[in-house]
Amino acid sequence: MINPLKKIGAQFLDWADTVGGLVVMMGRVFANAAPWKLDGPQVWRSLYRIGVNSFPIVVVTALLTGAIMVIQAGMFIQKYGAYGLLGWGAGYSILREVGPILIGLMFSGRVGANTTAELGTMKITDQVDALRALAIDPVRYLVVPRVISMVFMLLVLVIIGDFAALFGGAITGQLLLGVDWKLFVWSIIEYIKLEDFTHGLWKALVFGYSIGIISCYFGMRTSGGAMGVGRAVNASVVGSAIAIFVFDYFITYAMH
């Protein structure tokens, strides 16, 4: 009788500890994010490593995502013969939902896992303590540049990825479904509104921020050697994925 209660209680306390730690991390990042407190070279370096190095994989993902959504929409379109709606159907779902989610998941997998592994390795090799011994705030030196880079770069990557996905969709429509790409582009321009595009961009901002905070939190809290780094990366990507879906729902609900 006691055992299930003990397990549920322990789980809840563990979860509450994580949520509390994340909020504390958000507060510390916010306190250190004032422009005069930013470490220029670190931010620049993070922007390069996070953005430029993720560019190829995001573009490939986006091209394939566009192709997949066009194939799925195509099956319905062919049944009803509504070829003029292919651009709208695929474009609407890509810009609003599938684009930010899949690019966010790929970004969290690549950049989030990498950041947690990097910060986790620094933590267990005592480099973070060495920073503290030199009177440098680890959050200000390590975390803030990464969070800022992730927010900015995910936004840019989602913009690029949206266009890549629409491009991939147009090509797939032409080659596989026989829908002329001019019709596809016309359909997008005619039916898709700017607010569909910006809806996805708001999601990208929130996803970038949450991936940044979660990955840096689990990285700075690593303990226990190489296995600890693996555990931290696992927790970080799981947390980022949950955060992406939960925030996607709330943003969708709030912006209607």
Next chain:
Amino acid sequence: MAAKTTQNPSVEVDEESPGAVQNFLAGLGGPIVALYATLRDMVRILGLTFYYIINGKWGARRRRDILLQMYEVGNRSIVFIAVTLGFLGMILIFQAGFQANRITGDLSLLGALFLQLLLREFAPTITAMMLATRVGTGMAAQLGSMVVTEQVDALRMSGAQPVDYLVVPRFVAALIMMVVLTVFAIIVSFIAGAITANAFYGVNPRTFVDFRMLTWFDLWIGLAKAVAYGIAVPITACQAGLSVVGGSEGVGLATTNAVVNASLAVIVLDFLISGIGYAILSIL
């Protein structure tokens, strides 16, 4: 520009530093060579896994390993899959219902079309991506730390095959659990969608739960995707884990590679299977 050779420092060899064209070709060729090496390694591990499934030692210990891995992959991901796919179902129904209301005002086919899309596309793919993140990092981290602490070398020295001993249980467990979790994901997502449709758009659950538009084709495509992902995710994760070099930093790098490779494999397989399915459908 002249440079000194390392064999005989007193002799000067005429050597040009790489020009722009050579740098460009190197930049293009380097990733391709690395990609080829990774793919070759993956195919090798896949082949070895199939070989050891047929030819390996099957006994009580293998069954116990597989059951342990099935618990690790399946049972411990249930809450995670339920949460993510529940929210996905809510999001999709919210968006689809909003658009349907605006354009046609007819919501009677919402449940049927949603179930079809779920079965064909979203449930297998999103479940596989979630498992790629959760299980992929776990497997890569475990195997990576075993490589770094030289346990894999110890296995080889004792005459056990690392692929046979480590990869095969994870492969079988992930394959079975991917299919099981996909079915679970479809159920959870559909129920979440039904609740959302009822709460926001007043769609009667009886109208929503509609199997009219499902065909055998949808079931086969969903099953094919689940099986393909169930093969791809553990192989990419184990390949990333077994190719670790360099201590705990290497383990971190391996987990990143595992997630990226597994997610990319899922998306590429999704595109291929959807394309093939579409081609088959238009031929039939």
